[in-house]
Amino acid sequence: MTVDFSPSRPCRVSDIPQWDMEADIVVVGFGAAGASAAIEARLAGARTLVFEVAAGGGGSAALSGGEIYLGGNGGTPVQRAAGFEDTTEDFRRYLMLAGGPAADAARVDLYAEQAVAHYHWLVAQGVPFKGTYLPGKWLEPTTDDTLVYSGSEAAWPFAQQARPCPRGHAAQLAGWGAGKKLMQCLMDRALSLGADVHYSARALTLVVDDHRQVLGLVVRIDGAPRFVRALGGVILCSGGFISNEAMVRQYAPAALACSVHTSAGNDDGSGIRMGLAVGAATIQMEQFFSTMPNMPPDSLVKGIFVNEAGQRFINEDAYHGRVTHFILRQSNSRAWLLLDNSTFARPLTNQDVEVHAVGESWEEVEGELELPAGSLTHTVQAYNDCAAQGQDPWFHKAPEWLQPLTEAPFAALSYSPADFPAAAFTLGGLSTAPTGQVLNGDGDIVPGLYAAGRAACGLPRWGDSYSSGLSLGDSTFFGRQAALHAAGTIAS
Amino acid sequence: MTVDFSPSRPCRVSDIPQWDMEADIVVVGFGAAGASAAIEARLAGARTLVFEVAAGGGGSAALSGGEIYLGGNGGTPVQRAAGFEDTTEDFRRYLMLAGGPAADAARVDLYAEQAVAHYHWLVAQGVPFKGTYLPGKWLEPTTDDTLVYSGSEAAWPFAQQARPCPRGHAAQLAGWGAGKKLMQCLMDRALSLGADVHYSARALTLVVDDHRQVLGLVVRIDGAPRFVRALGGVILCSGGFISNEAMVRQYAPAALACSVHTSAGNDDGSGIRMGLAVGAATIQMEQFFSTMPNMPPDSLVKGIFVNEAGQRFINEDAYHGRVTHFILRQSNSRAWLLLDNSTFARPLTNQDVEVHAVGESWEEVEGELELPAGSLTHTVQAYNDCAAQGQDPWFHKAPEWLQPLTEAPFAALSYSPADFPAAAFTLGGLSTAPTGQVLNGDGDIVPGLYAAGRAACGLPRWGDSYSSGLSLGDSTFFGRQAALHAAGTIAS
The missing domain is CATH 3.50.50.60 (FAD/NAD(P)-binding domain)
Known part of the structure; x- marks a missing residue:
């Protein structure tokens, strides 16, 4: 046998x-x-x-x-x-x-x-x-x-x-x-x-x-x-x-x-x-x-994700696993979670998250991330304008999570699998x-x-x-x- | 048996x-x-x-x-x-x-x-x-x-x-x-x-x-x-x-x-x-x-694709099958190829392509496509500014395909599988x-x-x-x- x-x-x-x-x-x-x-x-x-x-x-x-x-x-x-x-x-x-x-x-x-x-x-x-x-x-x-x-x-x-x-x-x-x-x-x-x-x-x-x-x-x-x-x-x-x-x-x-x-x-x-x-x-x-969970705490959901082109790509209130799959598909699987002072926190499951950029203005953050000039700043500005009216015509994040990101300092957390297990x-x-x-x-x-x-x-x-x-x-x-x-x- | x-x-x-x-x-x-x-x-x-x-x-x-x-x-x-x-x-x-x-x-x-x-x-x-x-x-x-x-x-x-x-x-x-x-x-x-x-x-x-x-x-x-x-x-x-x-x-x-x-x-x-x-x-x-081929003719490659958020999402000079897969992954698998008068053509393999919008300005095209206000127009403006300098910092389209889309009238061809076999x-x-x-x-x-x-x-x-x-x-x-x-x- x-x-x-x-x-x-x-x-x-x-x-x-x-x-x-x-x-x-x-x-x-x-x-x-x-x-x-x-x-x-x-x-x-x-x-x-x-x-x-x-x-x-x-x-x-x-x-x-x-x-x-x-x-x-x-x-x-x-x-x-x-x-x-x-x-x-x-x-x-x-x-x-x-x-x-x-x-x-x-x-x-x-x-x-x-x-x-x-x-x-x-x-x-x-x-x-x-x-x-x-x-x-x-x-x-x-x-x-x-x-x-x-x-x-x-x-x-x-x-x-x-x-x-x-x-x-x-x-x-x-x-x-x-x-x-x-x-x-x-x-x-x-x-x-x-x-x-x-x-x-x-x-x-x-x-x-x-x-x-x-x-x-x-x-x-x-x-x-x-x-x-x-x-x-x-x-x-x-x-x-x-x-x-x-x-x-x-x-x-x-x-x-x-x-x-x-x-x-x-x-x-x-x-x-x-x-x-x-x-x-x-x-x-x-x-x-x-x-790569983008909550808890809840306040992170009020942030926005951008990719290497400085673009948003998803409604950030979707299930964290969905958000993650969308991140994995961005160019080089790179994305950052943008937060302002009022929303800033570290994700509970990754307190060591890399804060890739901090700035007194979004221009500064954009520069630190080496994103195309005007890309991130435009995205944040357009988002803030609509969020102030409780609207997200691009990605349809629900109104309860919409809050303009206007309180300095501003930060970008790295949400890329190379940085974030x-x-x-x-x-x-x-x-x-x-x-x-x-x-x-x-x-x-x-x-x-x-x-x-x-x-x-x-x-x-x-x-x-x-x-x-x-x-x-x-x-x-x-x-x-x-x-x-x-x-x-x-x-x- | x-x-x-x-x-x-x-x-x-x-x-x-x-x-x-x-x-x-x-x-x-x-x-x-x-x-x-x-x-x-x-x-x-x-x-x-x-x-x-x-x-x-x-x-x-x-x-x-x-x-x-x-x-x-x-x-x-x-x-x-x-x-x-x-x-x-x-x-x-x-x-x-x-x-x-x-x-x-x-x-x-x-x-x-x-x-x-x-x-x-x-x-x-x-x-x-x-x-x-x-x-x-x-x-x-x-x-x-x-x-x-x-x-x-x-x-x-x-x-x-x-x-x-x-x-x-x-x-x-x-x-x-x-x-x-x-x-x-x-x-x-x-x-x-x-x-x-x-x-x-x-x-x-x-x-x-x-x-x-x-x-x-x-x-x-x-x-x-x-x-x-x-x-x-x-x-x-x-x-x-x-x-x-x-x-x-x-x-x-x-x-x-x-x-x-x-x-x-x-x-x-x-x-x-x-x-x-x-x-x-x-x-x-x-x-x-x-x-859903975006060529021939070549001039179509000088156009740009945008999705429902009015964003570009790929270098349009990539292989047409790659472009298509990226389109299929956009929200509702919807995308439009934006062309100006100097680049306008119909794709050889789909002469019946739906011209979803035509306008004397990009604002008009944006409105006809019912995209978020300012989304498409910003994308085109930013693209045109950089294309004029032979650069595509967002998606890295090669310089030979970069040409500002500035000659009216402007058009948007539907490149969604619902419209384009x-x-x-x-x-x-x-x-x-x-x-x-x-x-x-x-x-x-x-x-x-x-x-x-x-x-x-x-x-x-x-x-x-x-x-x-x-x-x-x-x-x-x-x-x-x-x-x-x-x-x-x-x-x-």
């Missing part, structure tokens, strides 16, 4: 010596998607094995802000308690915009209809939501409040196409990092329901029959390969590929500009490669989330049906194989219009769908 | 009734890559079968301008005869820029070193190059001249990083459409060398063994499946996927904005799907060539080694399978920096490499 296993070489069942373990459902990865899949599998009565490569569970979700993007059906209890109504149609429209040109309407429809039910499911698993709304612009709540605007809902052009509503639901926790709390709840629940979770267990490759039906998995435990039979299917919840530089270089090279990986370190793309090896298609592999994770992955079933290039099902979370291409699939909470919402919900479908195949 | 064949379901050799045909090398598609592969295979003494789905050969290449991007090694005889010297290093640098962030250095190095030899090979196959240079900016030579600038060589930022040189080598033909001439030469040569070419023959799926080695192909001829054994390999030269709307929607959704397909109609992605089905990886699937073809495809061997997600070889032309992701893989001739250069050269490698495997 083969002893050199690789995700890209599936193992034929006729080549394995024996099955060492067996379950109805085998889950790879114990992050947000994997834990949700394991819970749902156990609730369906399926014998469930989970293999996690790290020494503990939680995955990249445990390092996150723990926001889950939820809404529709009039609103979640949290939204309604805070006085917000959220129609399914507005929610659906926003999700379609968030998906960009490749938005998957079937996936969006299912999620838009069931997100409130998903909220109740999360609560039932023990995830605490305090139910209070925190106004303002936040990366994640720093208080123990639950609900925040976490995307571009209130910003052009989103607000014009879908009625704005806050939809970022963070698990209740004072301070940052509610993802750890979220994952603790989900993992505890999966374990208490009897999921058999193995840590430090690396999934090596899939086991297939001669018809390329996926029958199981080869896992390395304690240094030895173990052959694991999956009667109802293997669910790949192994994360994206931001930790794998070779894959980033090959598939999402623009993300190489981002030096910070939003990952617990095991987003190595191995699940994606396992899927490819059995004929699956990958989609949106170039896409990634990226951010940009964070990123990947959005492309295996093509799947809303059931989590992995699809081949013709859109047909690869039998026995499921994927959820960032191993799959899910709701978030367009870097330009990501919103915080989309990945966790997608991972937890579609992890569940995969387990439900897989459990259904062994129900009889 | 299975009677329902699909590219996404490889056929197991144990499931086929018999081999109906056999060759050393089996080529799918008789376009630029396929014909070049067939020639090289026959020159190597390999028995060669070619299956072309259309009733005749030529593929999409036959509809093209027939330009081949060549240079390096001091220059091709054509370049040298016209007085141009072209170092391998300059050529290599330009090709790396053309590849964008995902540029493949190994592929670029091989091509940069061997492009002059490839020129001689083309000549030896009967492709005529008159050897004369046509100055100015052209989509392709309209005279029977051979050599043109066909990319962004002389434009910022390319010219600053690689010494400019014209590298578009068109087959000699008076008028447009030298691609037909090129393909006639290559096809005649392949046939005269004894390639066995079957037309109206649709490749249905690959035949594999239990280890997923590719052994052959199922082809539908006269309505019946025929099982074709390939001793040395199958070479997929089946084109890209611009003709397959479902694939474009899934993999390159931004290309949906382009209503004209640069294709002979059979770029249906079937070869890409066949590769995926045997575990191959696809790369750069979002990328596509696109154009944009042409496109896809650049993403199967991941391959420079040998043409198809690679899986780990970069390992899929045995027995090769791909070239737009079924593969080749030299051109970044829409922003495509140049005319890159696809034909890549297709003809790497089609040859695939055949050489495949022939080598059966040499013993």
Whole structure:
């Protein structure tokens, strides 16, 4: 038999010596998607094995802000308690915009209809939501409040196409990092329901029959390969590929500009490669989330970004990840955030931000930045004139963020990935049906194989219009769908 | 046995009734890559079968301008005869820029070193190059001249990083459409060398063994499946996927904005799907060539493009496909080409272009376009001031194209895909080694399978920096490499 296993070489069942373990459902990865899949599998009565490569569970979700993007059906209890109504149609429209040109309407429809039910499911698993709304612009709540605007809902052009509503639901926790709390709840629940979770267990490759039906998995435990039979299917919840530089270089090279990986370190793309090896298609592999946050504090949003031509290029009140993608596309990926004395602050996540220029006049700042004469000064003057009237005819920043930048001294913060460490994770992955079933290039099902979370291409699939909470919402919900479908195949 | 064949379901050799045909090398598609592969295979003494789905050969290449991007090694005889010297290093640098962030250095190095030899090979196959240079900016030579600038060589930022040189080598033909001439030469040569070419023959799926080695192909001829054994390999030269709307929607959704397909109609992605089905990886699937040409005539290049904010956004002397990609990324994909009386013309390829606004002053044009007050007028004024001094500090248009736009009347041509039919073809495809061997997600070889032309992701893989001739250069050269490698495997 083969002893050199690789995700890209599936193992034929006729080549394995024996099955060492067996379950109805085998889950790879114990992050947000994997834990949700394991819970749902156990609730369906399926014998469930989970293999996690790290020494503990939680995955990249445990390092996150723990926001889950939820809404529709009039609103979640949290939204309604805070006085917000959220129609399914507005929610659906926003999700379609968030998906960009490749938005998957079937996936969006299912999620838009069931997100409130998903909220109740999360609560039932023990995830605490305090139910209070925190106004303002936040990366994640720093208080123990639950609900925040976490995307571009209130910003052009989103607000014009879908009625704005806050939809970022963070698990209740004072301070940052509610993802750890979220994952603790989900993992505890999966374990208490009897999921058999193995840590430090690396999934090596899939086991297939001669018809390329996926029958199981080869896992390395304690240094030895173990052959694991999956009667109802293997669910790949192994994360994206931001930790794998070779894959980033090959598939999402623009993300190489981002030096910070939003990952617990095991987003190595191995699940994606396992899927490819059995004929699956990958989609949106170039896409990634990226951010150099331009808030908090809020006052930074009142500043304006300019590029090397001294031009503005976006409404600065759009989601920080959208702003960042627009920056990355400017000439030489260079941009500066212009602030006056009344708006000046340093971004909370980068107190060491480079103040590239300071001046008593905008002419001085323009000169220090070595921008074309008259370029920045014209932009600021034109902006100030219109901002004073509460208008932004160029980029449609909402009136609440419009304030003339007229109080000296003036400053320009460098927002270029060369100066400002940009964070990123990947959005492309295996093509799947809303059931989590992995699809081949013709859109047909690869039998026995499921994927959820960032191993799959899910709701978030367009870097330009990501919103915080989309990945966790997608991972937890579609992890569940995969387990439900897989459990259904062994129900009889 | 299975009677329902699909590219996404490889056929197991144990499931086929018999081999109906056999060759050393089996080529799918008789376009630029396929014909070049067939020639090289026959020159190597390999028995060669070619299956072309259309009733005749030529593929999409036959509809093209027939330009081949060549240079390096001091220059091709054509370049040298016209007085141009072209170092391998300059050529290599330009090709790396053309590849964008995902540029493949190994592929670029091989091509940069061997492009002059490839020129001689083309000549030896009967492709005529008159050897004369046509100055100015052209989509392709309209005279029977051979050599043109066909990319962004002389434009910022390319010219600053690689010494400019014209590298578009068109087959000699008076008028447009030298691609037909090129393909006639290559096809005649392949046939005269004894390639066995079957037309109206649709490749249905690959035949594999239990280890997923590719052994052959199922082809539908006269309505019946025929099982074709390939001793040395199958070479997929089946084109890209611009003709397959479902694939474009899934993999390159931004290309949906382009209503004209640069294709002979059979770029249906079937070869890409066949590769995926045997575990191959696809790369750069979002990328596509696109154009709404802003020349000829040359005078249009002296105009400036503005977006909905009345801003310029590119040096207008960049390659027209680059200009188009920048337009597609502007807000609502809207842009206008501003011209004055001395530069006014209609683009040769779109005489029906919509003249969206005409005015005796730029204020009038700004008003007609309903742009923010003062936006367009400021842009034009600032441009005119600097253009009068031969400078473009914002976007670095080369001095020869700088001319103040001061002679009334003034006009704005709509360059938005909603008004101006944009042409496109896809650049993403199967991941391959420079040998043409198809690679899986780990970069390992899929045995027995090769791909070239737009079924593969080749030299051109970044829409922003495509140049005319890159696809034909890549297709003809790497089609040859695939055949050489495949022939080598059966040499013993």
